[in-house]
Amino acid sequence: MNILALYASPRPQGNSAQLLNALLAEAEHLGATSKRYTLxxxxxxxxxxxxxxxQPGKEKQCAVKDDMQPILADLFAADAVVLASPVYMWQMTAQAKLFTDRLMPVLKPDYTSWLNGQRLLVLYTQGQPDLTRFASYFEYANSMFSFLGFRTLEPLVFGNLRDRNDIRQQPQHFERVRQAAAELVGKG
Ligand SMILES: Cc1cc2nc3c(=O)[nH]c(=O)nc-3n(C[C@H](O)[C@H](O)[C@H](O)COP(=O)(O)O)c2cc1C
Structure with a gap:
């Protein structure tokens, strides 16, 4: 299994990064390969x-020649995608949204998808301890990703996180991402 990971926090080693790293390490331990981009x-x-x-002949291609080019190529070749984003203002970060807007090339002119059912796991971190607070947004975002052609998994949500190392006070979350990794690679 080939996993494409998109990291959407501006903090290099924040809570989402530590969770994503643990998830990818476990997935690799279970035989997957992964490629990670820090958006x-x-x-x-x-x-x-x-x-x-x-346009005919330009399918799956983006005319904007920037760092989205290799990401799109990796996306079409991936079996699964993990998007790790903090919640900013009740939503994914601007970095994650920018990436998402650039996914237009996965849609055919009739708005069906060129993707072949890549699994998508979104990992959210938030300051709010109540994990249900933004549930309607997470569901809405998953609906949008399903429309784009992803096979969406139940999002992972981690709360009560402010400082970049707060996650270390909640070691049970690392166990949860390891389980999620096993489910993602089909060994859960
Ligand atoms: C600009 C900004 C907006 C935020 N908005 C929210 C929010 O709406 N709800 C929330 O629970 N936490 C919010 N937070 C807190 C972050 O989601 C939280 O600290 C997260 O764990 C940061 O992830 P990181 O350590 O991976 O960067 C916000 C933080 C920032 C900097």
Missing amino acids: NTLRLKGCQACYSCR
Whole structure:
């Protein structure tokens, strides 16, 4: 299994990074390979609405020649995708949303998908201790990702996290991401 991981926090070693690293380490331990992109450090523009990706002969391609090019290539080749994002203002971060807007090339002109059912696991971290507080948003985001052609898994949500190392006070969460890794690679 080939996993594409998108890391969408600006903090290099924050809570989401530590959880994502643990998840990928376990997935690799179970035989998967993974490639990780830190969205905040990439040269990524927002979608320019040129609709080039809807033109015959330009299918699956984006006209904006920036760091989304290798991500798109890896996405089409991946079996599973993990998107790790803190909650910012009740939603995914701007880095994650920018990546998401650039997914227009996964849609065919009739708005069905070029993807072949890649699994998608979204991992959210938040300051709010109540894990149900943003549940309607997580469900809504998963509906959008399903529309794009992903086979969405139940999101993982971790709360009560403010400082970058708060996650270390909650070691049970690392066990949870290891279980999620096993489910993702089909060994759970
Ligand atoms: C700009 C900004 C907006 C935030 N908005 C929310 C929010 O709406 N709800 C929430 O529970 N936490 C919010 N937080 C807290 C982060 O989600 C939380 O600290 C998260 O664990 C950070 O992840 P990281 O350590 O991986 O960067 C916000 C933090 C920042 C910096």
